[in-house]
Amino acid sequence: MRADVPLINFSESEEASAMADSSHQLLDLCLRFGTMLMEVGAETSRVEDSITRILKAYGLREPSAFAIPTLVLITFKDEKGSTYTSSRRITVRGNNLYRLTMLNQLSRTLCEGERKTTDYFRVELEKIAVTPNRRFSVVLLATVLVSLGFTLIFRGSWLDALASCVTAVVMRLVFVTLERMQVNSIFNHLVSAFVAGLGIEGLYHLGLAINPALATIAVIMNIVPGMLITNSIRETIGGDFTSGMNKIIEALLIAVALAVGAGSAVVLFGR
Amino acid sequence: MEWQFVVQLLAAALAGMGYALLYNVHGKLYIPAVLGAMLGWGIYVFALQGGYSTIGASFAASVVISLWSEILSRLHKAPATVFLVIGVLPLVPGGGIYSTMRGITTGDLRFAMEKGLETIGIALVLALGMLIVSTIMRLYYSLRGKNFHLPRRV
Numbered sequence: 001m002r003a004d005v006p007l008i009n010f011s012e013s014e015e016a017s018a019m020a021d022s023s024h025q026l027l028d029l030c031l032r033f034g035t036m037l038m039e040v041g042a043e044t045s046r047v048e049d050s051i052t053r054i055l056k057a058y059g060l061r062e063p064s065a066f067a068i069p070t071l072v073l074i075t076f077k078d079e080k081g082s083t084y085t086s087s088r089r090i091t092v093r094g095n096n097l098y099r100l101t102m103l104n105q106l107s108r109t110l111c112e113g114e115r116k117t118t119d120y121f122r123v124e125l126e127k128i129a130v131t132p133n134r135r136f137s138v139v140l141l142a143t144v145l146v147s148l149g150f151t152l153i154f155r156g157s158w159l160d161a162l163a164s165c166v167t168a169v170v171m172r173l174v175f176v177t178l179e180r181m182q183v184n185s186i187f188n189h190l191v192s193a194f195v196a197g198l199g200i201e202g203l204y205h206l207g208l209a210i211n212p213a214l215a216t217i218a219v220i221m222n223i224v225p226g227m228l229i230t231n232s233i234r235e236t237i238g239g240d241f242t243s244g245m246n247k248i249i250e251a252l253l254i255a256v257a258l259a260v261g262a263g264s265a266v267v268l269f270g271r
Numbered sequence: 272m273e274w275q276f277v278v279q280l281l282a283a284a285l286a287g288m289g290y291a292l293l294y295n296v297h298g299k300l301y302i303p304a305v306l307g308a309m310l311g312w313g314i315y316v317f318a319l320q321g322g323y324s325t326i327g328a329s330f331a332a333s334v335v336i337s338l339w340s341e342i343l344s345r346l347h348k349a350p351a352t353v354f355l356v357i358g359v360l361p362l363v364p365g366g367g368i369y370s371t372m373r374g375i376t377t378g379d380l381r382f383a384m385e386k387g388l389e390t391i392g393i394a395l396v397l398a399l400g401m402l403i404v405s406t407i408m409r410l411y412y413s414l415r416g417k418n419f420h421l422p423r424r425v
Contacts, residue, residue: 041294041356042350042352043352046350046352095293095294095295095356096294096295097294097295097296097300097352097353097356097357098295098296098297099295100350100352100353101300101349101350101353104349104350105348105349108348133295134292134293134295138292139292139293141289141292142288142289142290142291142292142293143289143293144289145285145286145288145289145292146285146286146289146290146293147289148282148285148289149282149283149284149285149286149287149288149289149361150282150286150366151282152278152279152281152282152285153279153282153283153286153312153361155275217366217369217370220365220366220369221286221365221366222293224365224366224368224369225365225368226360226363226364226365226366226368227356227359227360227363227365229363229364229365229368229390229394230359230363230364230394230397230398233394233395233397233398234398234401234402237398237399237402238402251368252368252372255368255369255371255372256372256375256376258369258372259369259372259373259375259376260372260376262369262373263373263376263377
């Protein structure tokens with residue numbers, strides 16, 4: 001049997017196969033759109049709503065989208081009634097509100113304007129995918145700002161602020177390095193919190209007159225899952241039970257990792 | 272008291288600036304987002320001084336920040352989440368959940384219970400505040416607009 005002869009010969013017209021082709025393309029593009037939205041930290045309901053709206057704008061029937069932090073699943077029917085379904089696993093998760101804004105803008109343009117081509121969709125997605133992420137120096141600056149801000153919010157002294165800023169920079173270096181090595185996120189939080197505890201306790205035992213508990217929290221505030229726990233409750237109330245539960249579990253595990261990490265540093269110094 | 276209030280506002284602005292950079296908020300959205308963080312924290316501290324509980328103050332701040340985000344999202348045609356995330360971050364009980372777990376791991380269960388319930392309470396009222404405002408805004412816009420269909424979701 002020759003390999004290039006198809007086993008089953010679909011007797012489809014040119015037009016029908018072109019339609020099926022564009023539906024497949026749209027399915028793939030929407031999956032990429034959904035995963036990108038999820039990866040930049042969008043809410044589950046936004047991901048599902050945007051995909052459904054885009055598919056409707058392209059004239060497809062019964063669009064339905066399901067998203068949880070680890071998966072996007074899309075199903076719709078074309079004009080002839082054949083069903084298209086596909087899903088994509090998400091492994092990366094971060095926060096990039098700039099990309100979120102761009103993706104939201106793209107969704108608006110696709111829904112508002114006249115029916116756009118799949119090519120337009122693809123080109124715009126490519127453009128958003130290559131927008132530059134924040135530079136490392138900016139991340140370090142942000143880390144210093146967050147620690148300084150929280151030391152002041154907790155009414156610490158300037159010495160506390162200094163200690164927490166220095167330790168936070170070291171912790172961020174460790175955190176980003178482990179993140180780039182694609183280490184498990186919980187483990188990463190554990191190690192980073194340990195480094196934070198170690199730094200603050202070390203400075204305290206060197207004789208610096210700081211409040212170690214306050215300074216440690218000011219450092220840890222850089223990586224606490226505060227947004228995660230608020231969003232998880234928000235999504236659970238909004239009816240996205242699965243992703244809400246996912247996020248609550250993740251937030252609790254991260255918090256345990258932080259407490260154990262920072263706690264072991266304290267134990268190490270014998271307090 | 273007055274001086275301390277100013278320091279708190281500045282501190283919230285610093286934390287907001289840091290978070291906005293970390294979350295990659297760019298250009299013309301940066302300053303409104305940071306102002307949101309200042310506003311929310313200002314309301315929170317003000318309410319605390321006025322004798323409200325932590326939970327009550329968090330709720331008031333959450334409602335104000337949500338309103339601020341909804342208005343700005345209409346002005347800038349950007350998702351409200353951008354302003355909401357940065358604005359609410361100083362209030363979010365990250366320190367609380369850390370302290371709770373700290374209490375559990377060190378065996379201080381009374382402290383853990385106290386902190387844990389407070390953390391859950393704060394997270395709940397923050398979420399409720401956002402929910403109430405976004406629902407009312409959607410109701411308002413859909414009643415005013417021509418198409419009278421309410422979204423199922425919040």
